[in-house]
Amino acid sequence: MSSTSEGGSRPIAIIGGTGPAGMGLALRWARAGEAIIIGSRDEQRAQSTAAAIKVKAGNLANVSGMENSAACEAADILMLTVPFEGQAGLLKQLKSAMEPGIILIDATVPLAASVGGRASRPLGVWQGSAAQQAAELVPKGVSVVAAFHNLSADLLSGDDPLDCDVVVCSDDPDAAQLTRELAAKIPGVRAVDGGKLENARIVEQITALLIGLNIRHKGHAGIRITGLPATAYR
Amino acid sequence: MSSTSEGGSRPIAIIGGTGPAGMGLALRWARAGEAIIIGSRDEQRAQSTAAAIKVKAGNLANVSGMENSAACEAADILMLTVPFEGQAGLLKQLKSAMEPGIILIDATVPLAASVGGRASRPLGVWQGSAAQQAAELVPKGVSVVAAFHNLSADLLSGDDPLDCDVVVCSDDPDAAQLTRELAAKIPGVRAVDGGKLENARIVEQITALLIGLNIRHKGHAGIRITGLPATAYR
Numbered sequence: 001m002s003s004t005s006e007g008g009s010r011p012i013a014i015i016g017g018t019g020p021a022g023m024g025l026a027l028r029w030a031r032a033g034e035a036i037i038i039g040s041r042d043e044q045r046a047q048s049t050a051a052a053i054k055v056k057a058g059n060l061a062n063v064s065g066m067e068n069s070a071a072c073e074a075a076d077i078l079m080l081t082v083p084f085e086g087q088a089g090l091l092k093q094l095k096s097a098m099e100p101g102i103i104l105i106d107a108t109v110p111l112a113a114s115v116g117g118r119a120s121r122p123l124g125v126w127q128g129s130a131a132q133q134a135a136e137l138v139p140k141g142v143s144v145v146a147a148f149h150n151l152s153a154d155l156l157s158g159d160d161p162l163d164c165d166v167v168v169c170s171d172d173p174d175a176a177q178l179t180r181e182l183a184a185k186i187p188g189v190r191a192v193d194g195g196k197l198e199n200a201r202i203v204e205q206i207t208a209l210l211i212g213l214n215i216r217h218k219g220h221a222g223i224r225i226t227g228l229p230a231t232a233y234r
Numbered sequence: 235m236s237s238t239s240e241g242g243s244r245p246i247a248i249i250g251g252t253g254p255a256g257m258g259l260a261l262r263w264a265r266a267g268e269a270i271i272i273g274s275r276d277e278q279r280a281q282s283t284a285a286a287i288k289v290k291a292g293n294l295a296n297v298s299g300m301e302n303s304a305a306c307e308a309a310d311i312l313m314l315t316v317p318f319e320g321q322a323g324l325l326k327q328l329k330s331a332m333e334p335g336i337i338l339i340d341a342t343v344p345l346a347a348s349v350g351g352r353a354s355r356p357l358g359v360w361q362g363s364a365a366q367q368a369a370e371l372v373p374k375g376v377s378v379v380a381a382f383h384n385l386s387a388d389l390l391s392g393d394d395p396l397d398c399d400v401v402v403c404s405d406d407p408d409a410a411q412l413t414r415e416l417a418a419k420i421p422g423v424r425a426v427d428g429g430k431l432e433n434a435r436i437v438e439q440i441t442a443l444l445i446g447l448n449i450r451h452k453g454h455a456g457i458r459i460t461g462l463p464a465t466a467y468r
Contacts, residue, residue: 120429193450194447202443203443209433213426213462222460223457232451
């Protein structure tokens, strides 16, 4: 099913991929040999972003750009990197383009910035987390995974290895494992099994804490999970 | 005001200090030369716990045991390490023993285990966090600091350095700094300024995530905050 298991045969569509987080993930995965489709409302913008990523990732990188729905239809793995205020609307719009069996990896963080407040404060989401909201909005048979909330977009867009773990939460163990494999393709990143999707509510909030630390200390904060056996990271 | 600034002149009272987290903190601070009073509802239990800590910390360690109210009155720094279900009642009971100017460091984590649920799931607290609940219950002039939620009691009770950062949240910058100094006295621990007390709601929840990781992976999970300048840790 996955591009990862089958060696890059099927692309990863990065929906909302023209923002800093989407571009950063695209760059790192393109460098790791994954085929990437940048998705955007605007096809031309998607294509110019894809071209910019190719320049950074190298000529052999497989990066293209499409309108979001087309990107969705061309991929088995969707990576959603949009601001919280855009998440629900976009998922409703893409519903008919999502086929059963695909995986939606959601990195949405519900920050008060979405409603004019601070990026260092989380919003409460009725379902518990942005990822659980996503799970309510996708068609049946689409697996939702929460991951990649806590990676600095600035650092992803650079050349150095990151110093951050990715906590992966999902109710679908296979989708979670595939996501952990994708995480581990980013240099310096370790993936940790964070359990069920409901735990995304904690992982999402950590981002707000890290943003506060960045504001206070002028850094690019990330987290490492310590004290677990080596088998916990993969 | 503090034992830390004045070189161990005034003790730290560890309220609810006979549990694993309280004993672990007491051991580490006693080894660092701090004077420690173990507080308990039961004076005799406090004294036998203090004696047990002295055996581990060495004969020069300054550790005594008192009933909670007496411990409170004898100290300028109170460290609260009780289960969430005991926090509010204990603070109400100790109110008259707390003098303005003292610092209450709260490590309470509101876990569903307090009401018969899972330790890997946080409870919602109306005030936002257990620490903010504490702030509502202490007398005027008592500064509340949230810290030490994410340290493994098992590892604290051992001899090896820890591999965990302590995120310190408070609305009183001096109390926060003092708490960061105390955190840094534990080998392997770095203290990070986590901003206002309201951010405790995120830090407390991280503990639930770590407990879930421990259950899943059989470890003693902690967190490190990466990506900040060296000046952010102290």
